[in-house]
Amino acid sequence: MTSTKAPSGEVVLEAVGLTKHFPVRRRLRQILRKEHDAVHAVDDVHLTLRRGRVVALVGESGSGKSTVARLLAQLYPRTGGDIRLHGASTRVKGGRPFREYAARVQMIFQDPFASLNPVHTIRYHLTRALKIHGNAGSTADELEAALHDLLTRVSLTPPERYLDKFPHELSGGQRQRVAIARALGARPEALLADEPVSMLDVSIRLGVLNLLRDLKERLNLAILYITHDIASARYFADETLVMYAGRMVEGGDSETVTQAPAHPYTRLLIDSAPDPDRLTGDAGALEEDRGNGEPPSLIKPPSGCRFHPRCPAAMPRCSTDRPVPLEIGDAPGHWAACWLYDKAEAA
Amino acid sequence: MSEPVLEIRNLDVDYGLGDRAVHAVRDVSLTLHRGEVLGLAGESGSGKSTLAYGLTRLLPPPGVITGGQVIYHPEKDSPYDVLALSDRKLREFRWAETAIVFQGAMNSLNPVHKISTQLTDVLRAHDPAMSEHSRNARAREMLKLVGISPDRMDAYPHQLSGGMRQRVMIGMALILQPQVVIMDEPTTALDVVMQRQILGQLIELRERLGFSVIFITHDLSLLVEFSNRIAIMYGGRIVEEAPASTIYRNALHPYSEGLLGSFPALRGPKRELAGIPGSPPDLAGMPSGCSFHPRCPKAFDPCPTTVPVLGPPADANAAGRTVACWLHPALENR
Numbered sequence: 001m002t003s004t005k006a007p008s009g010e011v012v013l014e015a016v017g018l019t020k021h022f023p024v025r026r027r028l029r030q031i032l033r034k035e036h037d038a039v040h041a042v043d044d045v046h047l048t049l050r051r052g053r054v055v056a057l058v059g060e061s062g063s064g065k066s067t068v069a070r071l072l073a074q075l076y077p078r079t080g081g082d083i084r085l086h087g088a089s090t091r092v093k094g095g096r097p098f099r100e101y102a103a104r105v106q107m108i109f110q111d112p113f114a115s116l117n118p119v120h121t122i123r124y125h126l127t128r129a130l131k132i133h134g135n136a137g138s139t140a141d142e143l144e145a146a147l148h149d150l151l152t153r154v155s156l157t158p159p160e161r162y163l164d165k166f167p168h169e170l171s172g173g174q175r176q177r178v179a180i181a182r183a184l185g186a187r188p189e190a191l192l193a194d195e196p197v198s199m200l201d202v203s204i205r206l207g208v209l210n211l212l213r214d215l216k217e218r219l220n221l222a223i224l225y226i227t228h229d230i231a232s233a234r235y236f237a238d239e240t241l242v243m244y245a246g247r248m249v250e251g252g253d254s255e256t257v258t259q260a261p262a263h264p265y266t267r268l269l270i271d272s273a274p275d276p277d278r279l280t281g282d283a284g285a286l287e288e289d290r291g292n293g294e295p296p297s298l299i300k301p302p303s304g305c306r307f308h309p310r311c312p313a314a315m316p317r318c319s320t321d322r323p324v325p326l327e328i329g330d331a332p333g334h335w336a337a338c339w340l341y342d343k344a345e346a347a
Numbered sequence: 348m349s350e351p352v353l354e355i356r357n358l359d360v361d362y363g364l365g366d367r368a369v370h371a372v373r374d375v376s377l378t379l380h381r382g383e384v385l386g387l388a389g390e391s392g393s394g395k396s397t398l399a400y401g402l403t404r405l406l407p408p409p410g411v412i413t414g415g416q417v418i419y420h421p422e423k424d425s426p427y428d429v430l431a432l433s434d435r436k437l438r439e440f441r442w443a444e445t446a447i448v449f450q451g452a453m454n455s456l457n458p459v460h461k462i463s464t465q466l467t468d469v470l471r472a473h474d475p476a477m478s479e480h481s482r483n484a485r486a487r488e489m490l491k492l493v494g495i496s497p498d499r500m501d502a503y504p505h506q507l508s509g510g511m512r513q514r515v516m517i518g519m520a521l522i523l524q525p526q527v528v529i530m531d532e533p534t535t536a537l538d539v540v541m542q543r544q545i546l547g548q549l550i551e552l553r554e555r556l557g558f559s560v561i562f563i564t565h566d567l568s569l570l571v572e573f574s575n576r577i578a579i580m581y582g583g584r585i586v587e588e589a590p591a592s593t594i595y596r597n598a599l600h601p602y603s604e605g606l607l608g609s610f611p612a613l614r615g616p617k618r619e620l621a622g623i624p625g626s627p628p629d630l631a632g633m634p635s636g637c638s639f640h641p642r643c644p645k646a647f648d649p650c651p652t653t654v655p656v657l658g659p660p661a662d663a664n665a666a667g668r669t670v671a672c673w674l675h676p677a678l679e680n681r
Contacts, residue, residue: 060538171626201390202565202609206622235611272543273613276571276595
């Protein structure tokens with residue numbers, strides 16, 4: 001594989017000011033007034049995927065994290081911003097350019113029960129991925145060797161035992177491994193994993209995460225790990241980005257973001273995570289949240305900072321000015337989009 | 348420890364009949380005490396939901412209860428066996444004595460009826476003499492109790508968010524003031540912030556109203572925080588039962604240990620975690636002996652052949668705990 005020779009840390013995929021608005025069906029009055037409502041699913045997202053690094057994107061349901069993955073996989077056309085593959089702006093719609101793009105950027109979906117076709121064997125799924133991306137070799141023997149190689153990579157051994165099985169004969173963890181093997185069949189440089197373990201049984205989640213980490217190291221992959229579980233982001237990712245209501249609110253080294261969260265939303269998220277060391281039934285997070293625990297409507301998102309209606313530390317400025325990413329200063333690269341950290345204000 | 352309110356004795360539940368029956372719950376004995384939150388943890392297919400449906404006699408066919416008793420202790424009357432109740436008595440028992448909040452409760456509300464209709468329906472069925480006015484008043488009171496403004500009475504389920512629908516379901520379960528509330532994965536579909544709010548509120552309500560809770564989930568770290576005692580199920584059997592803090596600090600069964608080691612910690616030192624190798628067993632082809640032995644890192648001679656008995660371990664501090672593992676044989680096994 002040639003791609004493994006690339007130096008670790010090389011930028012593979014970049015999102016610059018990525019924006020996606022989904023149009024909403026208009027009522028007659030809105031058509032007459034020429035109003036265009038839209039769901040502001042993703043607004044101005046910046047992220048960088050590097051070889052051999054895992055970036056976690058953490059957020060609640062509806063925060064736009066899956067939309068970011070789909071935009072990066074070019075499954076949705078974007079409304080604004082740019083996606084750069086090795087520095088070159090790319091916009092593909094389908095056909096050959098899409099295949100070329102997909103050979104370099106692959107996606108793993110949340111539900112391995114839905115992402116594998118129940119009427120086809122594992123052999124069919126993997127052969128298709130290999131053939132489409134031209135990695136099947138020229139003879140039957142080479143194809144067979146490639147199939148065995150793929151299954152061995154995802155620790156489904158011996159491969160003969162799994163090749164001719166149907167998805168329903170496998171457990172959830174094994175299916176997700178097949179889905180990962182299929183993504184690897186394209187020999188990608190970047191993997192976009194959209195909640196790859198949330199549908200799996202708890203006891204096998206770590207097995208799949210450890211496998212992904214192992215693959216990252218051996219194949220020098222760039223991985224985007226999308227999750228709602230901030231504890232697993234700390235475990236698995238090098239860098240963590242937190243999203244709220246379509247915007248990035250905080251980012252930095254995973255350890256710093258989880259141990260010294262700066263943005264009030266990240267703090268709320270971490271305080272709400274189950275913690276066995278806490279006393280029974282302590283409802284401490286309630287004091288941190290002024291709202292009813294729900295994210296705002298994205299059709300008419302709150303002005304200024306989108307978290308301000310729920311924020312315990314909200315200032316008058318938060319409801320009018322949109323916060324810009326500000327350096328926290330406790331660790332290199334740790335930033336939060338929150339006016340609390342505006343040095344000019346404090347001075 | 349306070350008196351028991353629900354005692355499950357040697358309950359067996361099968362799916363299907365005859366030779367091809369699948370044993371989903373095998374020989375489960377469990378006691379729920381008054382005012383307690385009992386956590387029931389296990390992976391999918393471990394039989395935890397089947398157990399909950401079995402003890403409320405809500406099992407859909409082909410589920411059959413093949414043995415055991417479920418003894419309910421009412422507040423004043425003498426105890427009786429729920430499994431032996433006549434249909435009429437069972438109708439009175441359900442909801443008034445034990446209520447259940449289902450998995451995916453957000454979808455259990457009828458989308459074509461207002462929530463007020465759905466809330467008062469329960470009251471109408473159980474207390475036909477109650478006037479409409481007082482029914483509505485009771486429903487309003489219930490909504491207020493679970494933190495929803497009573498003016499949402501006339502809303503349809505789709506007008507409420509997921510968290511609010513879940514609150515309505517909890518309010519609905521509590522409306523007849525049952526002694527026992529069974530919650531089957533009540534918050535799995537919700538975000539962590541909402542999950543904490545709802546569970547915190549539930550604990551508060553329990554303190555005020557004094558009901559007992561059986562809390563079923565696969566999220567052990569959540570149970571450790573919110574329940575008093577935890578029972579861990581694997582392959583249809585209970586493998587360990589102990590107070591929550593004891594399980595957390597000193598789990599005896601290798602499966603409990605494995606489950607606890609499957610959650611990355613948010614605080615403290617970062618550790619390399621492994622989860623549990625292999626995958627959960629298929630109920631149709633359960634391994635012989637201890638059903639966990641093919642995945643167990645500590646399996647030894649007796650494990651593949653003989654089923655360990657659940658009992659207080661002889662070697663550890665056995666106060667209020669039981670375990671089914673040959674590493675910690677029960678007292679009477681010796």
